[in-house]
Amino acid sequence: MQNPYVPYPVVVDKIITEVDTKDIKTFRFKFVNPEDEKKYAYIPGQFGELSIFGKGESPIGIASSPTQKGYVEFTVMKAGVVTSALHEMEEGTLMGLRGPLGNSWPLEFLQGKNIVIVGGGFAFTTLRSLINYMLHEDNRKRFGNITVIYGARNPGLLLYKDELAEWAKRADLNLNVTVDKGDATWKGKEGFVPAVCKEVAPNKENAVAVICGPPVMIRFTLPVFFELGFSKENIITSLEMRMKCGIGKCGRCNVGSKYVCKDGPVFSLAELDKLTPEY
């Protein structure tokens, strides 16, 4: 049995600078031992521990979809010791990857439903995983209408720009990209995410909203969905806490009796209501 504390060796295969400020990059990893890729079978919404020896580990949501074979991607903001070291790395460098960890977006629950994805800023990463998973030809018919509402502060801070352009061409996806403030070249929507949600007004019938973003966005977006008639069972989100082990033992990421690393990070609002408000 795999020792859950020991990472799989991976190589940094590709680095994509996502934003104008250059502090958010997507790292594509390939497994050194090809058989490890099978062991790393993940579901959108799970996370991994990026492991840089000599620096430590950082828990990051998986940004690629399991339908993308041969590699796994993480979009990482330069913030602390580990992520700063990661941002200094070059393609070809050897490092470690643990996981996949945590529960996931509830794919079985989402099946057959109309899906509304709401993302803000840098928190779009595991939502991108879910979108790419649902849009894959093997999976698309398992889901109803897909509506995506994604916002960033300005056009330069939008992640996955090439992919957004591809998605925009699809007829089976209602894509709404917005920025708080556009620039000279921006031709898309301007406005905050909650306002755009109000304008798009997704129908609550047989629908689930998957919402992930900064706390301020969540705070103003939730009332919009309540007003549209979405129940708390049908609003799903993902939590973040400081983590070390990622497997419910080191004792720091618990919210009440639940470990965010092991029992989360994904919870419905109905589930969150039952947890102690300490996150």
Added chain:
Amino acid sequence: MEKRLIKKDALAGIAKKMTEGFLVWAPVKKEDNVIFAPLGKSDEPFFSYLNSKNAPKNVFFPHTETMMKYTRTGQGMAFSSEVKKADKSVLFGVRPCDAHSFVLLDKLFDQEKYKDEYYIAKRQNTTVISLACVTPPYTSCFCTSVDGEPVSSDGADILLTDIGGDYLAEFITPKGEALAKYFGDTKADAQADAKKADIAAKAKEAIKSKIPAHEVKPILDVNFDNPFWNTIHSKCLACGTCTYLCPTCHCFDISDEVKGSDGVRIRSWDSCMFPMFTKETSGHNPRSSQKERWRQRTMHKFKYYVDMFNAISCVGCGRCVMYCPVNIDIRKIVEDISKL
């Protein structure tokens, strides 16, 4: 169950004899303290102790432990995992409250989905010999309030009980029976059993400190926001002594250390009492003051662990009560919660 009688003064000799085949952790006097340490050739085990200063959890869960090693290569760090083959060990003469803590720690480290091989390897290779408390060691002992007893075999492979001139040795598990040969060949009779039962009842009776530990769970369920939490922490220094000495506290940190081209990833004890414990890179801290940290420690022991594993995560050893530098008393806290 196999039971034997051994002369009281034979105990130290048995422990020393075992060092020939085992790594023997036994209580030894170090300066003013009695602590559990590997017994060396010239060391004398000390069995007339009340309780050890440290909880012997470090036998399975050391203060600091290497998890893996790595070396710098041209391409980056290459690593190798390090689950050392655990030495065949004996933990000799541990108090029943501390042996009870191992049962509680097993629930966490030996779960079905994620097994902690570092802990499990040492636990499986260690035989636990409990030394019953025939007289209550301290007035701060409250094991009987938290599913323990002064004469209890919970968590033990062998239980030793002082029944007057002799120790009654009871071999509880096959692991314990495998060591029976060290304990002579005097079979215990029914008289010894009767003596033990009498002593056990008296010892239990003698534990005077009682807390309503089993009553507080439903109260904690609905009192997360009670103003009660606003004051219990006010004299706390956040020194971490309570968590360091606690037999059931298991929180740890994982960190990397590099020297030249080589390095190790280690885990070391951490504490929910420390401000940095939950502080995130963004600066956000979900447990931002000592109030939240004290609520976490109390809730973890008397509610969260019960929710998760159906067991209170406190063994009533009283170490946190005795050694808290500002006299915060968990017994008083539980008592007060029961009145909320």
